[in-house]
Amino acid sequence: IIIVDAEREYGFVREFGGEVIEISPNSQNHFNPLDVAEETDGDNIVAMKSEVITSILEQQMGAGRLSGSHKSIIDRCVAAIYKDAKEVGYMPTLSSLRLKLLEQPEPQAKDIALSLELFTTGSLDIFGHGSNVDLDKRVTVFDIHGLGAQLKPTALLVITDTMLNRVTLNW
Numbered sequence: 001i002i003i004v005d006a007e008r009e010y011g012f013v014r015e016f017g018g019e020v021i022e023i024s025p026n027s028q029n030h031f032n033p034l035d036v037a038e039e040t041d042g043d044n045i046v047a048m049k050s051e052v053i054t055s056i057l058e059q060q061m062g063a064g065r066l067s068g069s070h071k072s073i074i075d076r077c078v079a080a081i082y083k084d085a086k087e088v089g090y091m092p093t094l095s096s097l098r099l100k101l102l103e104q105p106e107p108q109a110k111d112i113a114l115s116l117e118l119f120t121t122g123s124l125d126i127f128g129h130g131s132n133v134d135l136d137k138r139v140t141v142f143d144i145h146g147l148g149a150q151l152k153p154t155a156l157l158v159i160t161d162t163m164l165n166r167v168t169l170n171w
Helices: 011-016 042-061 068-088 094-102 107-120 152-170
Strands: 002-005 019-022 140-143
Touching: 002 152, 011 019, 011 140, 042 068, 042 107, 042 152, 068 094, 068 107, 094 107
Parallel strands: 002 140, 019 140
Antiparallel strands: none
16 A cells, blocks of 8 residues: 655554654655666566656756757666666666756756756755665655645656556565
């Protein structure tokens, strides 16, 4: 069972062996939007994660600001970081995506990297690191009460993607 708790009402699940994961700028919890369940089909990873990253960036940059060239650059860089990660044996993060974007020659890549800065090295970096939360409990509560208006849509996207990863694992 996965619960998204906007009002901090489900803390009691700890008493029954559940996990409550606070998501806020003040929390020590980190979620990696680029995490992939091991059972995920390798051919679909880049497409799935390009879509997630594009959605996050559309929220942060504003609807209509991502052009076709921006999306192509995102797709190219997502493919590259997963290729690099597979060779080295680690899970890519938004931070590794930002670094890959900064290596690109196009000025649009620098714009995208700048938009990711807030979430990788800035004050809202909860999505810029590897995940450090336990998602293996039968009941998991995502406490989003402490999120502001700017971070909440991104958090909901990442939580949805995390739920899809969990469904894939349980499949």
